[in-house]
Every structure is written in C-alpha cells, then in structure tokens.
Amino acid sequence: MASMADVARRANVAVSTVSYALNGTRPVAKATAERIRKAMDELGYRPNALARGLASKRSRNVALIFPMLERGLGLTEMEFVSAAAETAGDLGYHLVLWSTPLGDTDLLTKLTRQGLVDGVVIMEVHLEDARIEMLRRNGVPFCMIGRTGDNRDDPFADIDFESTVRDAVAHLAGLGHRSVGFVNHSQRSFDTGYGPSVRAARAFEEAAAAAGLHGFSRFCDDSPAAGREIWRDITAAEPGVTGLIVMNERASAGVLAAILQQGGRVPEDYSVLSVASSARVSEMTYPPLTTYHPPAAELGRLGVQVLIDRLEGREVPLVQQLIPCRLVLRDSTGPAARPHGAGS
Amino acid sequence: MASMADVARRANVAVSTVSYALNGTRPVAKATAERIRKAMDELGYRPNALARGLASKRSRNVALIFPMLERGLGLTEMEFVSAAAETAGDLGYHLVLWSTPLGDTDLLTKLTRQGLVDGVVIMEVHLEDARIEMLRRNGVPFCMIGRTGDNRDDPFADIDFESTVRDAVAHLAGLGHRSVGFVNHSQRSFDTGYGPSVRAARAFEEAAAAAGLHGFSRFCDDSPAAGREIWRDITAAEPGVTGLIVMNERASAGVLAAILQQGGRVPEDYSVLSVASSARVSEMTYPPLTTYHPPAAELGRLGVQVLIDRLEGREVPLVQQLIPCRLVLRDSTGPAARPHGAGS
DNA sequence: TTGAAAGCGCTAACAG
DNA sequence: CTGTTAGCGCTTTCAA
Numbered sequence: 001m002a003s004m005a006d007v008a009r010r011a012n013v014a015v016s017t018v019s020y021a022l023n024g025t026r027p028v029a030k031a032t033a034e035r036i037r038k039a040m041d042e043l044g045y046r047p048n049a050l051a052r053g054l055a056s057k058r059s060r061n062v063a064l065i066f067p068m069l070e071r072g073l074g075l076t077e078m079e080f081v082s083a084a085a086e087t088a089g090d091l092g093y094h095l096v097l098w099s100t101p102l103g104d105t106d107l108l109t110k111l112t113r114q115g116l117v118d119g120v121v122i123m124e125v126h127l128e129d130a131r132i133e134m135l136r137r138n139g140v141p142f143c144m145i146g147r148t149g150d151n152r153d154d155p156f157a158d159i160d161f162e163s164t165v166r167d168a169v170a171h172l173a174g175l176g177h178r179s180v181g182f183v184n185h186s187q188r189s190f191d192t193g194y195g196p197s198v199r200a201a202r203a204f205e206e207a208a209a210a211a212g213l214h215g216f217s218r219f220c221d222d223s224p225a226a227g228r229e230i231w232r233d234i235t236a237a238e239p240g241v242t243g244l245i246v247m248n249e250r251a252s253a254g255v256l257a258a259i260l261q262q263g264g265r266v267p268e269d270y271s272v273l274s275v276a277s278s279a280r281v282s283e284m285t286y287p288p289l290t291t292y293h294p295p296a297a298e299l300g301r302l303g304v305q306v307l308i309d310r311l312e313g314r315e316v317p318l319v320q321q322l323i324p325c326r327l328v329l330r331d332s333t334g335p336a337a338r339p340h341g342a343g344s
Numbered sequence: 345m346a347s348m349a350d351v352a353r354r355a356n357v358a359v360s361t362v363s364y365a366l367n368g369t370r371p372v373a374k375a376t377a378e379r380i381r382k383a384m385d386e387l388g389y390r391p392n393a394l395a396r397g398l399a400s401k402r403s404r405n406v407a408l409i410f411p412m413l414e415r416g417l418g419l420t421e422m423e424f425v426s427a428a429a430e431t432a433g434d435l436g437y438h439l440v441l442w443s444t445p446l447g448d449t450d451l452l453t454k455l456t457r458q459g460l461v462d463g464v465v466i467m468e469v470h471l472e473d474a475r476i477e478m479l480r481r482n483g484v485p486f487c488m489i490g491r492t493g494d495n496r497d498d499p500f501a502d503i504d505f506e507s508t509v510r511d512a513v514a515h516l517a518g519l520g521h522r523s524v525g526f527v528n529h530s531q532r533s534f535d536t537g538y539g540p541s542v543r544a545a546r547a548f549e550e551a552a553a554a555a556g557l558h559g560f561s562r563f564c565d566d567s568p569a570a571g572r573e574i575w576r577d578i579t580a581a582e583p584g585v586t587g588l589i590v591m592n593e594r595a596s597a598g599v600l601a602a603i604l605q606q607g608g609r610v611p612e613d614y615s616v617l618s619v620a621s622s623a624r625v626s627e628m629t630y631p632p633l634t635t636y637h638p639p640a641a642e643l644g645r646l647g648v649q650v651l652i653d654r655l656e657g658r659e660v661p662l663v664q665q666l667i668p669c670r671l672v673l674r675d676s677t678g679p680a681a682r683p684h685g686a687g688s
Numbered sequence: 689t690t691g692a693a694a695g696c697g698c699t700a701a702c703a704g
Numbered sequence: 705c706t707g708t709t710a711g712c713g714c715t716t717t718c719a720a
Binding site for chain 2: 712713714715716
C-alpha cells in the first residue's frame with residue numbers, strides 16, 4: 001500500500017507538500033500539484049484514514065447510535081439508516097453503527113472515549129434521556145433524532161407529531177367524523193417518556209377539543225393481536241365511533257382485521273387513518289391504509305448533515321427542525337357513516 | 345483524555361508494560377497488573393482506537409457493504425443489519441456502513457484502500473459480481489451474504505432457497521394442490537443474475553416436476569400493483585390454479601387483493617404461500633400470510649462472526665452455510681379446492 | 689518480569 | 705511557494 005512518503009519521493013517534493021496538496025490546507029504551485037496528482041494515481045495512493053485521524057485529531061467518522069429495542073426496528077428506521085449512511089459518504093465521512101440498549105450510558109461512554117468518531121447522531125431520544133446528558137457532559141458533539149423535554153440549544157431533527165396529529169384530526173373531521181379515537185403505542189412507551197407517544201397523545205386531545213368532536217384515546221401494544229383487542233374494546237365503550245387514528249404500525253393490521261371480522265367495512269363504515277407508518281407497510285393491508293408517512297430519509301440526511309456541519313466548525317445557526325408527516329391517500333378513509341356501522 | 349503514558353506514569357511502569365497488560369500480549373506480574381488496572385480506572389482510561397489501529401495495522405473495524413437499491417430495503421435487511429452491528433460490538437469490533445451502488449467497484453476500491461477496516465461483509469451478492477472479484481484481487485478479507493455462481497473457497501452465509509422452495513412446493517402438494525404457480529421477482533432481477541431469483545426459479549421447476557404437479561412461473565415487479573396484474577394474468581392463463589408461491593413481498597399484497605376483488609377466498613379457494621418475507625410484513629396482510637421467514641438475524645450474526653474469525657487468524661474451516669427459511673403458519677394456506685374458485 | 693525506543697502514516701507548526 | 709521536523713497514542717522488537 002503506497003504511503004504519502006512514496007508519493008512525495010516520486011513527485012520530488014516533501015511529504016508535507018503532498019499533505020498540503022491533498023487537503024488544500026496551503027497553496028501549492030500548479031505545476032507541483034500536478035506532479036503530485038500524477039504520482040498519486042500512478043501509485044493508486046489512498047490516504048490512510050487512521051494515520052490521518054490520529055495526527056489531525058479528527059477521524060471523519062460519525063456514529064449512529066442505534067437502539068436495541070424489544071419491539072424491533074421497522075422500515076422507517078431502515079430508511080433512516082440508509083439515508084444517514086449515504087449522506088455521510090457523500091460528505092466524506094464514514095458512518096459507524098453502535099447498537100446499544102436504550103439505557104446503557106456506560107457502554108456509550110466507553111465507545112465515545114475511544115476516539116473513533118468525532119460525533120454522534122442519536123436515535124430514539126426520550127423526553128428524559130440520560131444518554132443526552134452524558135453526551136453534553138462529556139462534550140461529545142451530537143445531533144438528536146427526536147428531542148428531550150428540556151431541550152434548549154442542542155440540535156435535533158424530529159417528526160412534527162403535533163402538526164401531523166392535528167392534520168389527521170382535521171382530515172377526519174373534514175370527512176364528517178364526529179367521534180374519533182386515537183390508538184397510541186403502549187402504555188409503557190408513554191410512561192417511559194417516549195416522545196412520540198407523549199406528544200401525539202397531547203396533540204390529539206387538543207386537536208379533538210378544538211375541532212369540537214368527541215375524541216378518546218387508547219394505548220395499545222405493538223402487535224396485530226393487541227390491535228384486534230383494542231378494536232373490540234373501542235366498539236364496546238364507544239359505540240358512536242366512526243373514525244380512528246392509529247399511530248401504531250403493527251396494531252393497525254389487527255384493527256382492520258377486527259373491523260372486517262365484525263362485519264364492518266372500511267372506509268364505508270369506519271375510517272382508519274394511520275400515522276407515522278411506512279409506505280411499504282401501509283400498502284400491504286386490506287384495504288391499503290391512508291397514511292401520514294414519516295420523513296425518515298429526510299431525518300437521516302438532516303441528522304448527519306447537521307452534525308457534520310458542526311464538526312467542520314461551520315458558522316451554522318442552531319438547527320432544531322420539525323418535519324411533518326406527509327399524507328398519502330389510500331383506501332381506508334372516507335366520509336363518515338352513521339354510527340353503529342349501519343352502512344351508507 | 346488520559347493516554348497510555350498517563351497510565352504508565354501513575355502506575356510507575358513503562359508504557360509498553362501497560363500495553364502488554366492491556367492486551368495480554370505478554371505475561372505481567374500480578375501486582376503490576378493490578379497497579380495498572382487501578383491507574384486505568386482512576387483515570388477513566390480508554391485506549392485510542394486510531395492509534396492502536398495505526399500501530400498494530402489492525403483497526404478492529406469491519407464494514408458492511410450495504411446496497412443502494414432502487415427497490416429499497418426491507419425489514420429483512422433491517423434485521424440483518426441490526427444483528428450484524430450487535431455481533432460486531434459483542435466481539436469487540438465496530439461496524440462501518442458503506443452504502444454503495446451495486447455496480448460501483450471503483451468506490452469500493454477506494455474505501456477499501458483507506459485502511460479503515462480490516463475486512464468486509466458484503467450483502468446482495470450476485471451470481472457474477474465484480475465487487476467480489478475486486479475483493480479477491482486486492483486481498484481484502486470478506487464474507488458474502490449470498491454467493492456467486494463460481495464460488496469455491498470464499499466464505500458465505502446465504503438463505504437456502506433451493507430447500508425452502510422445495511419445502512414450499514411440498515407443503516402445497518401435501519394440501520392437495522395440483523396446479524401451483526411461482527411468483528418471482530422481476531425479470532430484470534433474474535437477468536442480472538440476482539441469486540435468489542435464479543436459484544428459486546430453478547428449484548421451483550425441479551420441485552414441481554418431482555412432485556408431479558403442474559407448475560408455472562411468472563416474473564413480477566416488486567409492487568402491489570404488479571402483484572394484482574400478475575394474478576389477473578395467471579387466472580387467465582392457468583384457470584386450474586389453486587396454489588401460489590410468492591417470493592416477492594411487495595407483490596404479495598397485490599395478489600391477495602386481486603384474489604379478493606375477483607370474489608375469490610383465501611385460503612378456501614386459493615392458497616397463497618409467501619417465501620422469504622419478513623414476519624412484520626406477513627402479519628399485516630389480509631388474511632395474514634403463511635410464510636417461510638428468512639433467517640435474517642442469523643445471517644447477520646454469522647456473516648460478521650465468520651469474517652472476524654478469519655481476521656483473528658483462527659484455525660477455522662471454511663464456512664459456506666445455507667440456512668433454510670422457517671415455516672410460520674398463518675391463514676393464507678389450506679387444503680386445495682376444486683379449480684375455478686368454485687368453493688368448498 | 690520489565691524497559692527503552694523505533695516506528696505506524698499522517699498533520700501542522702516552524703523556518704526558509 | 706516549499707521543506708524539516710516534532711508529534712498524535714499506541715504496538716512491538718530488542719535488550720536487559
């Protein structure tokens with residue numbers, strides 16, 4: 001493997017000149033630069049990333065802190081990771097994947113101190129997140145996907161759950177629905193301060209009240225079975241229901257199945273509107289779900305872009321960006337029917 | 345950030361001794377070792393990954409070569425990546441994600457020469473794959489997920505499509521189906537030598553013949569719309585069909601929808617058996633799909649394990665492992681009905 | 689059982 | 705505009 005010294009020798013210059021030419025850190029005469037360039041590709045030279053990092057104290061690696069979740073990762077996460085990796089590459093960085101359990105601050109501290117990465121993008125941030133405090137304390141540059149409750153001046157990119165849920169409620173209200181339910185993630189996710197659960201729950205209450213309709217909420221485990229059960233529960237407790245907003249991808253299939261099984265029709269009798277569910281999954285159900293798709297790729301791109309901007313010391317304003325989900329109409333929503341699934 | 349010199353000073357030993365103690369590369373007196381250990385955690389010392397890598401010429405990083413596909417990544421890939429990252433971490437390695445277009449050998453060569461990683465796990469290997477040839481030529485240690493056509497002595501882990509498809513055919517044959525179709529990925533995927541498409545197609549032909557049933561195949565683009573279309577095509581051309589094996593996750597929903605739309609019932613009139621489709625997606629359809637689930641996590645684990653074994657120079661036999669998909673019974677298959685969807 | 693010292697390949701003063 | 709040189713923090717000979 002050709003080293004910088006080899007290149008220097010072949011071009012008849014000092015190694016430093018090669019370095020300067022390579023990084024543009026200092027002006028180099030045109031002729032010299034050309035000789036160096038030539039020597040480089042005759043030798044197939046590639047700078048050694050480790051040596052460069054060690055000397056410059058900048059590895060040009062960033063880590064993606066990637067949750068190990070019991071509930072597993074979804075397609076949204078896949079899109080996110082994919083976009084993050086691509087963006088890092090485009091900006092001349094490498095993306096390292098750190099798969100860590102949510103609570104494990106110690107592991108994160110260890111990883112962080114190894115000097116392998118210049119900063120981190122951290123997923124699945126909770127309202128109170130010990131990991132964020134650790135990063136702040138240790139001066140590790142970071143960008144959050146999601147955000148803490150107390151956040152002030154740390155950069156983040158997150159889904160705008162508030163506006164998305166508001167839009168969803170407005171969408172159903174506009175179709176004439178007067179009694180609308182919200183199916184959230186599990187009670188546990190809410191209790192542990194999982195941002196989406198907490199913010200969406202609050203936003204739903206407010207939006208329903210503002211729209212003057214009867215709104216009610218349910219927590220629901222992330223599984224089709226739980227979705228089926230929650231529908232039974234809802235029809236028992238809320239006989240007037242005609243519209244449902246579901247922010248729980250796995251449960252949504254169960255809800256649809258339960259409705260059909262009871263002889264209900266979607267969307268003639270009930271409208272089901274999915275929130276923050278990936279395109280690939282929403283198109284699989286019967287009927288295909290009208291959905292607010294999460295901006296997964298945008299978030300991935302933005303997260304690493306913002307982080308790298310900071311690392312490069314650019315004079316950038318603090319980025320705290322909220323991106324709403326985008327409505328994709330499919331076949332699960334329509335004008336409200338009379339209650340009790342009486343048909344149209 | 346405390347360095348090794350700091351630790352050495354505090355423990356009253358030479359840096360080399362600290363190094364030896366840390367790596368167990370040379371015996372160190374018990375008392376000395378203890379003093380060093382103490383100094384280390386008083387200082388919160390963590391060895392610098394770059395320096396260590398530069399000096400030892402082993403970065404303890406491995407890359408995952410991660411395809412940038414037009415058709416996008418699925419949940420199977422997510423599970424795979426997740427398991428790979430976790431395994432790498434468990435073995436004391438870091439996983440770097442290299443998102444590269446399938447054909448881009450040059451990019452890969454560049455990345456590879458930077459000395460950031462000791463080896464690579466490469467996904468989405470095609471029957472003829474220029475990337476593999478490049479890795480071989482440049483002496484980059486690797487482990488394939490999938491395999492080339494000419495493969496001899498390179499390690500790989502792959503889904504056993506042959507046996508899986510054979511099992512799938514046997515499953516339907518056992519239920520009394522005599523006319524069975526196979527819905528593959530796109531014609532293009534087959535033509536470009538995408539292993540799963542090619543191997544499964546061949547395996548289906550053979551298994552159908554061996555089982556003495558009428559088998560026919562169709563290529564199908566990866567989308568629900570294409571799935572719907574293919575079903576119309578099939579019912580027109582193969583009126584006797586009662587069973588379908590679908591190795592195309594996105595198309596499967598379309599197939600189901602088209603069947604229902606034509607008034608057919610699943611599984612009473614038609615059995616639909618999904619192959620290599622993730623659990624999270626198969627459970628979303630109506631009815632939920634009986635599926636042969638891909639061993640994504642196992643492959644991810646195995647891939648990095650095998651690679652790291654080689655990197656550590658362990659005396660390991662060549663691993664070329666095929667893992668079959670695992671049958672999960674859901675509601676889309678049942679005993680064969682009389683043809684024409686006449687019902688039971 | 690331990691130390692001293694020469695690099696690993698590069699960057700970034702410092703000096704011309 | 706270019707060269708010399710001292711590290712970056714570690715591993716690993718060589719020598720004791």
